[in-house]
Amino acid sequence: GNSVTQMEGPVTLSEEAFLTINCTYTATGYPSLFWYVQYPGEGLQLLLKATKADDKGSNKGFEATYRKETTSFHLEKGSVQVSDSAVYFCALSPAPGSSNTGKLIFGQGTTLQVKP
Amino acid sequence: GAVVSQHPSRVICKSGTSVKIECRSLDFQATTMFWYRQFPKQSLMLMATSNEGSKATYEQGVEKDKFLINHASLTLSTLTVTSAHPEDSSFYICSARRGRVNTEAFFGQGTRLTVV
Numbered sequence: 001g002n003s004v005t006q007m008e009g010p011v012t013l014s015e016e017a018f019l020t021i022n023c024t025y026t027a028t029g030y031p032s033l034f035w036y037v038q039y040p041g042e043g044l045q046l047l048l049k050a051t052k053a054d055d056k057g058s059n060k061g062f063e064a065t066y067r068k069e070t071t072s073f074h075l076e077k078g079s080v081q082v083s084d085s086a087v088y089f090c091a092l093s094p095a096p097g098s099s100n101t102g103k104l105i106f107g108q109g110t111t112l113q114v115k116p
Numbered sequence: 117g118a119v120v121s122q123h124p125s126r127v128i129c130k131s132g133t134s135v136k137i138e139c140r141s142l143d144f145q146a147t148t149m150f151w152y153r154q155f156p157k158q159s160l161m162l163m164a165t166s167n168e169g170s171k172a173t174y175e176q177g178v179e180k181d182k183f184l185i186n187h188a189s190l191t192l193s194t195l196t197v198t199s200a201h202p203e204d205s206s207f208y209i210c211s212a213r214r215g216r217v218n219t220e221a222f223f224g225q226g227t228r229l230t231v232v
Contacts (some may be wrong), residue, residue: 018178032118032220034220036223042225043122043209043226044160044209044211044223044226046220046221046222046223049220051167069176076164079147083184088158089159093220093221101167103162104150104162104211104221105162106159106160107159108158108159109159111157
């Protein structure tokens, strides 16, 4: 079946440190991949996405590359800020034609804490 | 980006009463809307998928008679928690998609339900 696995948190970094949050997935075909962010007390916001292999999604200094060979979509940022503190969710949308097309399947979320 | 508005953002109700949560797509037509439940420090659990004009499809383990979903138009879906109990207290989030195939979902702000 379809599933998403994220690294466990919390991840605690100092400001300006390099960030990597690992995400791997299991799915048939070529799903679309997403990163969502949830700031404290708020709903989810789409951070970035990639819809085919080798695509790189980017937004607000965050990047993630769709790696079919390693079934991964790791989130990276070169220099984090205190304002990046949030919960980050990796998600996939199954490929067209699968039984779950149209749904989003989420990882368990990774909490990022950035200290000044 | 597309805007999804969820209302109310917070609600407190007495045990045994019913609560309705609205999810509106403000600037696009949402052929599909999803309802999720998020427990503290946990990921999102998909409750049901609703397509405009048809009955919602519930995930395994979700009581359809307790969580009534109505997707009456292309811009509005409602979730009614019937005969609410304290264990129904949670953070409920809706999302809306323009289409079924590999398009990102846009999320509402979420509703914090507290049943006392």
